[in-house]
Amino acid sequence: MSFQRLAEEIKRKNNRTVMGLDPDFKFIPPCIYDKQHALYGDTLEAGAAAALEFCLGLIDAAADLVAAVKPQSAYFEQYGVYGMSALAAVIDAAKKAGLYVILDAKRGDIGTTSAAYASAAIGRTAVGGASLPVFGADCVTVNPYLGSDGVMPFVDAAKKYGGACFALVKTSNKSSDEFQNLRVDGGEPLYIRVARMVETWGGVPDGSGYTCVGAVIGATYPRELAQLRGVMPHTFFLVPGYGAQGGGAADVAAAFDKNGGGAVVNASRSLMCAYKSAGDERGDNYKSHTRAAVTAMRDDINSAL
Amino acid sequence: MSFQRLAEEIKRKNNRTVMGLDPDFKFIPPCIYDKQHALYGDTLEAGAAAALEFCLGLIDAAADLVAAVKPQSAYFEQYGVYGMSALAAVIDAAKKAGLYVILDAKRGDIGTTSAAYASAAIGRTAVGGASLPVFGADCVTVNPYLGSDGVMPFVDAAKKYGGACFALVKTSNKSSDEFQNLRVDGGEPLYIRVARMVETWGGVPDGSGYTCVGAVIGATYPRELAQLRGVMPHTFFLVPGYGAQGGGAADVAAAFDKNGGGAVVNASRSLMCAYKSAGDERGDNYKSHTRAAVTAMRDDINSAL
Numbered sequence: 001m002s003f004q005r006l007a008e009e010i011k012r013k014n015n016r017t018v019m020g021l022d023p024d025f026k027f028i029p030p031c032i033y034d035k036q037h038a039l040y041g042d043t044l045e046a047g048a049a050a051a052l053e054f055c056l057g058l059i060d061a062a063a064d065l066v067a068a069v070k071p072q073s074a075y076f077e078q079y080g081v082y083g084m085s086a087l088a089a090v091i092d093a094a095k096k097a098g099l100y101v102i103l104d105a106k107r108g109d110i111g112t113t114s115a116a117y118a119s120a121a122i123g124r125t126a127v128g129g130a131s132l133p134v135f136g137a138d139c140v141t142v143n144p145y146l147g148s149d150g151v152m153p154f155v156d157a158a159k160k161y162g163g164a165c166f167a168l169v170k171t172s173n174k175s176s177d178e179f180q181n182l183r184v185d186g187g188e189p190l191y192i193r194v195a196r197m198v199e200t201w202g203g204v205p206d207g208s209g210y211t212c213v214g215a216v217i218g219a220t221y222p223r224e225l226a227q228l229r230g231v232m233p234h235t236f237f238l239v240p241g242y243g244a245q246g247g248g249a250a251d252v253a254a255a256f257d258k259n260g261g262g263a264v265v266n267a268s269r270s271l272m273c274a275y276k277s278a279g280d281e282r283g284d285n286y287k288s289h290t291r292a293a294v295t296a297m298r299d300d301i302n303s304a305l
Numbered sequence: 306m307s308f309q310r311l312a313e314e315i316k317r318k319n320n321r322t323v324m325g326l327d328p329d330f331k332f333i334p335p336c337i338y339d340k341q342h343a344l345y346g347d348t349l350e351a352g353a354a355a356a357l358e359f360c361l362g363l364i365d366a367a368a369d370l371v372a373a374v375k376p377q378s379a380y381f382e383q384y385g386v387y388g389m390s391a392l393a394a395v396i397d398a399a400k401k402a403g404l405y406v407i408l409d410a411k412r413g414d415i416g417t418t419s420a421a422y423a424s425a426a427i428g429r430t431a432v433g434g435a436s437l438p439v440f441g442a443d444c445v446t447v448n449p450y451l452g453s454d455g456v457m458p459f460v461d462a463a464k465k466y467g468g469a470c471f472a473l474v475k476t477s478n479k480s481s482d483e484f485q486n487l488r489v490d491g492g493e494p495l496y497i498r499v500a501r502m503v504e505t506w507g508g509v510p511d512g513s514g515y516t517c518v519g520a521v522i523g524a525t526y527p528r529e530l531a532q533l534r535g536v537m538p539h540t541f542f543l544v545p546g547y548g549a550q551g552g553g554a555a556d557v558a559a560a561f562d563k564n565g566g567g568a569v570v571n572a573s574r575s576l577m578c579a580y581k582s583a584g585d586e587r588g589d590n591y592k593s594h595t596r597a598a599v600t601a602m603r604d605d606i607n608s609a610l
Contacts, residue, residue, distance in 0.1 A: 024421060025432050033433065042433030074414060074421035078430040080439045084389040106414050108448065109379060110478040116329060116379035125383040127330050128338065128347030134385045143413065145450040145473060147480030168450060173415040175452030182489040182498065190495070194484065 002164050002202070002212035003236040005138065006100040007261060009067040015298040016256070018102065018238070019062055019290075020268025021071040021090060023051035024078075027273050029283020032057070048082030051075070054286075055090045058272060061287035062294045063097035070238075070266055071137075073105040091137055102238065103137035106168065108150050114142075115153035122165070123157035139164040141216060141238070144194050148201065151213075155201055158212040164236075165213055167198045169228060172218025172241030191224065195231045205234040210262060214238055217255065219247025219265065226254035229262075237263035242297070243270030249304035260305045267297055307469050307507070307517035308541040310443065311405040312566060314372040320603040321561070323407065323543070324367055324595075325573025326376040326395060328356035329383075332578050334588020337362075353387035356380070359591075360395045363577060366592035367599045368402035375543075375571050376442075378410040396442055407543065408442035411473065413455050419447075420458035427470070428462035444469040446521060446543070449499050453506065456518075460506055463517040469541075470518055472503045474533060477523025477546030496529065500536045510539040515567060519543055522560065524552025524570065531559035534567075542568035547602070548575030554609035565610045572602055 010016055025033075025047055033050045040046035059069060071094075076087035094101045107117040116125075121140035124131040142154050144167045154165040170180055170191040180191040195215060202211020211234050217225050219241035229237070237255045241247040242265045255263035270277075274293035275286035315321055330338075330352055338355045345351035364374060376399075381392035399406045412422040421430075426445035429436040447459050449472045459470040475485055475496040485496040500520060507516020516539050522530050524546035534542070542560045546552040547570045560568035575582075579598035580591040 022418070024417075025430070037433055042435035042437075044430065044432060044437050044439065047430065047432035047437075072414075072418055072421075074412070074418045074425065077425035078421045078439060079432075080425070080430075081386065081390045081393055083425075085386045088386055104414075106412070106448070107379070109377075109409075109411050110476065112329075113327070113377055113379045116377075116383040120379065120382040120385070120388075125330070125349065125352065125385075127349060127352035127384075128342055130347035132347075132349050132352075134349065134383060143411070143448050143450055145448055145484060146476050146478055147483035147485070149478050149480040150476075171415065171451050171455075173451055173454050175454040178452035178502065179450060179495065179499065180452070182495065184487040184489055184495070190484065190487065190489070193487065197483065 002158070002206050002208065003210050003214065004206060004208045006068060006264065007208050009100050010264065013065060013067055014302065015065055015067055016263065016265055016301050017066045017294060017297050018068040018070050018264045018266040019058065019066045019271050019294065020266050021055045021058060021069055022075045022268045022272065023054050024075050027269065028054050029275060029286045031282045031284050044079045045082045048079035048086045051079060051083065052086035052089055056093055057287055058290055059094050059097050059099065061290045063099055065291065065294045065298065066099070068100035068102055068264060069094045070102040070104050073103060088135055091135055095136070101137045102139045102141070102166070103135060104141050106141050106143045108143035108146055110146065111149040111153055114150050118154045118157035122163035123161050139166065141166045141168065143168050144198070148197065151201055155213055166216050166238045167213060169195050169198060169215040170217045170221055170224045172220045172245055176218065192231060195228050199232045199235050210234055210236045216240065219252045220245055222251040222254060225252070229254055238266060239263055240266040243267035249300040252301060253304040256305060265301055271297065307463070307511050307513065308515050308519065309511060309513045311373055311569065312513050314405050315569065318370060318372055319607065320370055320372055321568065321570055321606050322371050322599060322602050323373040323375050323569045323571040324363065324371045324576050324599065325571050326360045326363060326374055327380045327573045327577065328359050329380050332574065333359050334580060334591045336587045336589050349384045350387045353384035353391045356384060356388065357391035357394055361398050362592055363595055364399050364402050364404065366595045368404055370596065370599045370603065371404065373405035373407055373569060374399045375407040375409050378408060393440055396440055400441070406442045407444045407446070407471070408440060409446045411446050411448050413448035413451055415451065416454040416458055419455050423459045423462035427468035428466050444471065446471045446473065448473050449503070453502065456506055460518055471521050471543045472518060474500050474503060474520040475522045475526055475529045477525045477550055481523065497536060500533050504537045504540050515539055515541045521545065524557045525550055527556040527559060534559055543571060544568055545571040548572035554605040557606060558609040561610060570606055576602065
């Protein structure tokens with residue numbers, strides 16, 4: 001339930017890393033794309049097939065090392081229906097490999113619509129007399145702008161099906177300051193107000209000490225990260241922004257509780273595209289480069305705790 | 306460009322109504338589902354096939370009357386890959402019927418990821434040497450919580466491909482007050498601050514007087530709607546919440562400019578499920594009931610201007 005399975009994977013592998021899966025065309029190794037191009041030409045079908053092969057290869061390369069993967073829905077949606085089919089296959093493969101799957105979709109709407117998004121991502125859809133699993137991720141990211149009734153359907157689905165969600169609190173991008181850092185009624189920034197709500201949305205923490213509602217807080221804002229750890233003692237953190245976006249191990253250390261738990265750190269490009277940094281331009285050995293990058297990230301973060 | 310085509314459709318049909326397409330299972334007429342159930346049993350495939358047949362029927366029923374349709378992505382995603390395939394077919398059919406298509410997806414992420422969402426919804430995806438259309442809507446709804454760099458990729462795609470987007474400002478749900486109405490730095494509510502940014506994001510208005518960045522403002526908050534019309538003189542409004550959510554014609558009147566332009570009003574359940582209100586429980590005549598409801602809504606809104 002909630003984040004217990006994620007916490008177990010972290011402990012078992014002694015690795016607080018989430019491998020982000022962002023199969024944008026420009027990140028896919030040419031050696032993979034060329035095969036699909038020969039079959040399908042320059043089409044969405046070729047893009048989706050290459051995205052799938054790449055993600056399956058990354059899972060194969062790192063499943064024994066990382067705790068979780070985070071497929072980013074946008075990079076699959078951009079290949080249309082073929083991409084959504086690839087996304088479903090990636091989630092299935094990751095679960096079969098024992099990985100915890102965080103679907104990064106940043107969904108959120110009015111209550112009835114959020115319920116449908118929650119069904120799609122982590123729950124089940126009612127059709128006739130049946131209740132059917134859909135994409136079947138363990139966890140999904142959600143946007144809090146609509147308030148409680150936009151988020152609670154995700155919490156309800158999480159509780160009903162043993163999943164979880166991460167709500168955006170302080171995002172890693174540069175302009176997150178524009179709204180998230182505005183001082184609200186009591187003088188505190190909006191992200192703190194959102195954080196206080198997130199801390200309550202999940203209700204009573206389970207045996208792990210955390211509720212089923214986590215928070216997304218960017219590694220690019222280490223001061224806010226440390227502050228929010230204090231504001232949200234029962235909230236599991238997903239920390240993006242390590243690596244290509246500029247966050248380092250010292251920046252993310254404050255995300256963890258005193259036992260080194262309660263958080264995972266995501267890197268996408270720096271792991272997926274390790275073959276590029278290594279000068280392997282066609283990506284013939286992308287798996288070994290990603291393995292090396294995952295190992296280095298694990299050790300980097302563990303050494304900062 | 307931007308909202309000109311939408312404005313033209315409104316004028317041509319003298320109708321400020323958007324028909325929302327939310328094909329949740331509980332809204333689908335039994336007469337439609339029974340056929341699909343006979344073919345596929347209680348499966349996601351049956352749900353998606355029934356959703357598609359229902360939406361195509363609604364488009365056929367109302368295409369000569371309404372200005373636009375608004376398929377809600379969540380209600381397609383909940384049927385998995387089959388649902389996304391249905392969504393693509395619904396968008397195609399609506400465009401062929403001459404309707405303006407607003408994909409209600411409320412996407413938003415850091416810049417690079419928002420760019421992929423924008424490609425999927427209203428733009429094109431780069432694969433190899435090609436630039437390929439994907440879902441091909443005219444317009445998409447976006448969530449502003451991440452700030453400018455999360456929204457600008459949608460604006461860029463809108464400008465490049467002649468589309469548009471609507472950013473959430475003041476949403477129609479009950480708990481939209483929780484964050485959106487908090488007083489920020491200067492003493493004004495957050496939704497006003499967001500509105501001021503939305504007014505600038507689209508740049509210079511085109512010949513219609515509006516930019517390519519619109520705003521979503523719920524009919525359930527008529528006071529805010531009137532206030533925001535003043536704050537955002539160059540911003541086209543999408544006003545959900547009419548009908549089943551409780552908004553009436555008097556509530557939405559303030560959304561329009563002095564010429565009765567600059568806004569569209571969405572209703573979903575009250576149009577799609579008109580067969581239920583009419584006592585046609587199996588929905589055998591759902592098309593004629595929807596036609597009647599669309600006509601009544603058109604006249605109701607026009608009479609309040």
